[in-house]
Amino acid sequence: RDFNERCAQCSEVNWGLTDGGRYYCRSCHNVTERTREVVNTDFMTNSRVQTISKGLRKQEKTDGGCEWYVCEGFQLVLKKQAEALESLGVCPQMKDEILCNFWRCYLQKSKQAYCNRPAGETVKALSVCESSTDVDSEPERPSLVHSLSLSESEGDLQTDCSFASSMSKVSESTSVYSGSVDGSLYLMKNQKEKLRMTMPMTLSFCYMALLWLREPITLSELLRFVVEGHIPYLNIFQHFPEKMKLCGLDLKIFCVESWPVYEEVHNKMLELAAFLELPRFPDITDSCFLHPDMLCIKYLMEANLPDELHNWTCRVVKKIGIGEVDFLTLVPGNKSTRKVKYDILAAAVIVVVLKLLFLLDDHYEWLLSDFAEERNKNNKEGGPYFELKKWYEVVKHSLDVEQKKLDEERAKYVWRCEKPLFYSVKNKSKVLKRRQIVVNLQNQFGKLSGSVRRAEKPNPSSFQLSWSEENTDGSCFHGHNLKGILQEKSGLLKAMNPDYWLCTVKLCNEKLCGHLAHYREVDFPQSYHFVLRLFSFLLRIPPSYIHDEVCMIEHKLFNKKLYKKLKYNTVLRK
Numbered sequence: 001r002d003f004n005e006r007c008a009q010c011s012e013v014n015w016g017l018t019d020g021g022r023y024y025c026r027s028c029h030n031v032t033e034r035t036r037e038v039v040n041t042d043f044m045t046n047s048r049v050q051t052i053s054k055g056l057r058k059q060e061k062t063d064g065g066c067e068w069y070v071c072e073g074f075q076l077v078l079k080k081q082a083e084a085l086e087s088l089g090v091c092p093q094m095k096d097e098i099l100c101n102f103w104r105c106y107l108q109k110s111k112q113a114y115c116n117r118p119a120g121e122t123v124k125a126l127s128v129c130e131s132s133t134d135v136d137s138e139p140e141r142p143s144l145v146h147s148l149s150l151s152e153s154e155g156d157l158q159t160d161c162s163f164a165s166s167m168s169k170v171s172e173s174t175s176v177y178s179g180s181v182d183g184s185l186y187l188m189k190n191q192k193e194k195l196r197m198t199m200p201m202t203l204s205f206c207y208m209a210l211l212w213l214r215e216p217i218t219l220s221e222l223l224r225f226v227v228e229g230h231i232p233y234l235n236i237f238q239h240f241p242e243k244m245k246l247c248g249l250d251l252k253i254f255c256v257e258s259w260p261v262y263e264e265v266h267n268k269m270l271e272l273a274a275f276l277e278l279p280r281f282p283d284i285t286d287s288c289f290l291h292p293d294m295l296c297i298k299y300l301m302e303a304n305l306p307d308e309l310h311n312w313t314c315r316v317v318k319k320i321g322i323g324e325v326d327f328l329t330l331v332p333g334n335k336s337t338r339k340v341k342y343d344i345l346a347a348a349v350i351v352v353v354l355k356l357l358f359l360l361d362d363h364y365e366w367l368l369s370d371f372a373e374e375r376n377k378n379n380k381e382g383g384p385y386f387e388l389k390k391w392y393e394v395v396k397h398s399l400d401v402e403q404k405k406l407d408e409e410r411a412k413y414v415w416r417c418e419k420p421l422f423y424s425v426k427n428k429s430k431v432l433k434r435r436q437i438v439v440n441l442q443n444q445f446g447k448l449s450g451s452v453r454r455a456e457k458p459n460p461s462s463f464q465l466s467w468s469e470e471n472t473d474g475s476c477f478h479g480h481n482l483k484g485i486l487q488e489k490s491g492l493l494k495a496m497n498p499d500y501w502l503c504t505v506k507l508c509n510e511k512l513c514g515h516l517a518h519y520r521e522v523d524f525p526q527s528y529h530f531v532l533r534l535f536s537f538l539l540r541i542p543p544s545y546i547h548d549e550v551c552m553i554e555h556k557l558f559n560k561k562l563y564k565k566l567k568y569n570t571v572l573r574k
Contacts, residue, residue: 003015003023007030008030009025009028009116010025010027010028010030010116012025028116068181068243069180069181070182070183070250070253071107071197072244073237073244073250074197077232078103081202081231081232081233082094082206082209083095085231088225088230090215091215094213094215106197110195179244179245179246179247179248180246183248183250186249187249187253195271195272195275199253199254200260200265201272203226203233203260204266206231207265210222211290214282214289215289216462218290218342219262219265220540221343223540225460227260235255237255257415262541262545263545266341270339274333277333278332279332280330281329281332283325283328283329284325284329291323291328292328293310293313296310296314296350298346298462299350300313300350301467302464304391304465308481316349316352316353316356317349319557320556320557322553344539344541347538348546348549350535351531351546351550352554355500355528356497357495358497359499360531361501361525361527368388368484368496369387370389371484372387372485373385383480385480385484386482387480391477392530394475398465399534402537464537502551504551507551507555515548516548516551516552517551518544519544521543529543532546
């Protein structure tokens with residue numbers, strides 16, 4: 001009642017007092033620097049005592065931790081992931097310029113920060129708190145957050161967020177169930193509300209930033225680096241500062257016990273880009289790594305296929321127009337264009353080329369291979385003819401070995417982290433004691449059994465299967481030629497194979513069933529399934545994803561013939 005000035009943010013006169021003695025606006029929750037003068041007659045007669053407080057929220061709890069919010073946890077996760085990507089060679093501006101701006105925009109669009117709160121809205125613990133970092137370098141914003149920089153140090157995560165006594169009550173009530181202030185309210189949010197921040201969405205943020213910069217990292221590579229441990233994701237909360245206590249409901253938010261899924265991360269990235277109302281992404285031109293012509297070179301090398309196949313992949317890409325800038329470039333919110341999965345698209349192009357040249361019907365490709373084997377016996381000039389049967393034997397052996405190794409690593413993966421977790425403060429001592437007992441027993445049994453410690457994880461590589469032309473055993477097929485399966489007509493090299501079989505005659509509605517076509521191994525030739533399995537391993541995705549793209553490419557490639565056939569069948573039915 002003694003303070004009648006209008007609020008600088010909303011021009012309302014509706015003031016309240018924080019626990020620190022500062023005035024805050026009940027309409028927009030703007031906290032001022034003015035403090036209340038308190039007259040204390042019990043202290044000394046005819047004297048005034050002016051209480052001045054910094055208004056900082058309680059930094060220390062009884063267990064030695066500080067108050068923190070869920071958004072601060074996700075901010076730290078993004079910071080760690082961005083730093084890991086930088087160590088892998090990503091452009092340094094990705095973290096502080098691109099990813100940080102995306103994160104701030106998300107906080108503003110989701111009305112967690114950088115926004116004016118509607119008048120009369122109840123103070124929610126979900127609100128993002130003021131950050132004490134970079135306050136001096138940034139102008140004051142009309143929001144609850146002064147600065148959220150992904151470059152801030154772990155020690156600067158303490159924040160200044162003393163709203164009102166109601167916030168303190170919410171904090172006290174929620175701290176029983178979670179280490180964060182707003183953990184319980186975060187999970188109680190309406191399930192229909194879109195784009196609530198989750199751990200898979202942190203990878204969507206990273207991929208969106210990589211795509212904006214056109215970095216040479218595909219989504220499948222990003223997820224593989226996550227699984228291999230090069231990018232923090234699983235048990236990342238172990239890197240949280242000691243003061244950020246994680247317990248109770250926080251575990252449901254930050255504790256991940258499943259591998260990231262390609263489709264989920266990709267779809268969330270598209271939703272994020274539309275939600276943030278981002279403009280058209282930078283153009284994907286033929287000189288970019290994400291262009292099909294460039295990615296096909298990489299996958300042909302990794303699949304140990306002849307270099308000459310790249311000429312055919314380029315012809316297919318040009319024929320159906322999937323190398324055009326408008327087709328490849330992401331335009332957020334544009335529902336008329338099909339969203340491109342660059343790595344899967346390139347793999348599908350190679351599969352279509354193999355079908356064009358070798359048919360892959362479990363019969364014709366072996367006849368061609370026998371023919372090439374006979375010609376190699378008498379071939380004394382030039383490179384050897386490509387034998388699909390020999391290639392199949394070499395690649396299958398390496399694929400089986402690597403697949404078995406991958407399956408064993410996943411089966412042995414320990415989901416429980418080294419840092420003890422507890423759902424209640426009361427059980428903390430018991431959990432710590434049990435954890436210590438388990439560690440001691442593991443060490444003792446390890447010494448008795450003579451078990452070898454796990455080897456350090458290998459350095460990250462873009463190639464999972466490597467083939468060297470220097471090998472004398474003939475296991476590298478990069479330099480082999482395709483003369484045995486090609487013939488020249490009118491100055492152009494064409495396949496000797498005149499036939500082609502379609503994976504499906506009619507595509508499904510992708511919006512209704514989620515797929516363009518359905519894939520079952522028993523319905524297709526084994527050679528076709530092997531090729532899908534190979535690229536499925538390289539991209540770490542189900543074979544059905546590649547099969548969908550193959551069907552899409554086939555219908556673009558044979559659109560006129562399919563249209564005539566469908567029209568002819570319709571006339572016959574009539």
